[in-house]
Amino acid sequence: MGHYSYLVVGDCQFFYFRNHYDEQLAALFDEAERECVAPNEATGEGKFGYFTTAHALRQRLDVQGFTSRRAQADLAEGLLQWRKSYEDEREEAAKDEWVREPRTREPRESADLLAGIGRAVRPHRKSFETIGEYLQYENQFVETVQDVDELRGIVEVRSLIRLLLDQAPDETRVGLDLSELTGCCVHMDPVQPVAGPTRMRQLASLPADAPLIVLTEGSTDSRLLTQAMQTTHPHLVGFVRFIDYSGTDAQGSAGALVVMVSAFIAAGVANRFVAIADNDTAAHIALAKLKSRKLPEGCQVLHYPDLPMLASYPTIGPSSSVVSLTNLNGVAGSLEMYLGEDVLTFGGSLAPVHLQNYGPTVQRPHGALSKQHKRLVQKAFQKKVRAAQRGQRSDFADWSGVHAIVERIVHAFD
Structure with a gap:
């Protein structure tokens, strides 16, 4: 079983990162936002990560230049690249009788993707009358997470985070969950700071991070x-x-x-x-x-x-x-x-x-x-x-x- 870190926005999880963490994401947090709870003796489950609000993270992205306008522009460009890859693979598949489908998933339209993000990150108050309704709702979550993950290789991660946060209410709990990285086979020490040193490394690199x-x-x-x-x-x-x-x-x-x-x-x-x-x-x-x-x-x-x-x-x-x-x-x-x-x-x-x-x-x-x-x-x-x-x-x-x-x-x- 793999050990992952991930971004938590409300009740939804994005940006799974195996056996480590995304440094661009970690640098958005402050050491004062660290939460560390020792594992429960009965369940073995603990808590380690950095957590704040959607409002605070949005403002940090604002001052770094990752505004809503930039995120929307980056998304539009990313979807164009994704669409081109999909069309190219579809053409190749049509030429080869042994290949039935493109490897790349077909992208959704921007408005549809943002609506899906909104449904994922806002508080869940929906009640379900049938198991079918529940499964449909869960499938929408999975599709949205997959779409965001597909874009991660195309669009700057902070622009994607901004898109997620823009759909979330101000007080939505947002965090980098590192809990799984402290278990067996993983050697992250929850006593050692993560966000602070990561931010310092970032400041030494690019002007946008200063x-x-x-x-x-x-x-x-x-x-x-x-x-x-x-x-x-x-x-x-x-x-x-x-x-x-x-x-x-x-x-x-x-x-x-x-x-x-x-x-x-x-x-x-x-x-x-x-x-x-x-x-x-x-x-x-x-x-x-x-x-x-x-x-x-x-x-x-x-x-x-x-x-x-x-x-x-x-x-x-x-x-x-x-x-x-x-x-x-x-x-x-x-x-x-x-x-x-x-x-x-x-x-x-x-x-x-x-x-x-x-x-x-x-x-x-x-x-x-x-x-x-x-x-x-x-x-x-x-x-x-x-x-x-x-x-x-x-x-x-x-x-x-x-x-x-x-x-x-x-x-x-x-």
């Missing part, structure tokens, strides 16, 4: 967004890396970000990277020329997304002390405005943004918090992060702004 690099306007934005992601998207730690400005003379500004992006492009940096700037007047003006250029395929230049809260935010004009509500999206969307309504509130009121004219040649306002409020907001945010790291995450804490920024980065290449 973390997505994120460039920001400066060290403060980089540090705070790193802390935010550890709280809102912990499953992306190690897959997304904000550039570390510590120990450098890098200046924090949109202009400096333009210089850095240009340097990355000129150097032909292999890593996929995203440059993300404030959603304010200064940043939009500074990045306008860069965004008008044809950028490399692995580069995206973005701004923080618009926020509903900023659509009507307290402001003080350049020649008035009266507080009014103004749409600050694109005008005063610095990172501090995304750190949460809770940390922007002082004495029951939101800290106001002070508007000024950008300059004599630009008829557009530009705004920012006062320096004092800016420091207080950053300090309050870091306190909120520390509390969350201790497991003291409050129901009243507002993470929506930084969550939106990380989501913007995740989907930058969609």
Whole structure:
């Protein structure tokens, strides 16, 4: 009897790998997701593998460039190759009276295959009135698994995984089951890490496997967004890396970000990277020329997304002390405005943004918090992060702004 590892999506198993495991699959998991249960004395059955959710794995594939769009394109190309092999073998069979059927199975249409995947990976709630209905349902499972396995030799495994995950609900349990590799005749030690070392080997090989690099306007934005992601998207730690400005003379500004992006492009940096700037007047003006250029395929230049809260935010004009509500999206969307309504509130009121004219040649306002409020907001945010790291995450804490920024980065290449 063989010993296999395999991908588990819900109640279905794919990608059987005899006496070992698929390294592309193993590298998608984190060591913190390891599950190891000692064998039961009576049955001899134990559990060893890495398990997370469909949502977490989809986002890891997103930042590696294996988006739904890419997976669909890879599937279409794979089915064309499969169809050609089938037709070629059918022609050969027709010429040889001793050969009745092609060795290659006939491929299904893309829509039919995806529908079959959907039936396989979604929760099973169907009841069967007859044994015939049950057998038909099981046969559909077998056919789908066989189709996916047939494509494994044609389509990049991560594109196939993406196709499976796109049909599964967010909370579907997904994992690499290694349990059979710890039995007799197999020498895998469940104490030794698998996902971590595999990921490290992968990072040393291809640019597509390296973390997505994120460039920001400066060290403060980089540090705070790193802390935010550890709280809102912990499953992306190690897959997304904000550039570390510590120990450098890098200046924090949109202009400096333009210089850095240009340097990355000129150097032909292999890593996929995203440059993300404030959603304010200064940043939009500074990045306008860069965004008008044809950028490399692995580069995206973005701004923080618009926020509903900023659509009507307290402001003080350049020649008035009266507080009014103004749409600050694109005008005063610095990172501090995304750190949460809770940390922007002082004495029951939101800290106001002070508007000024950008300059004599630009008829557009530009705004920012006062320096004092800016420091207080950053300090309050870091306190909120520390509390969350201790497991003291409050129901009243507002993470929506930084969550939106990380989501913007995740989907930058969609």
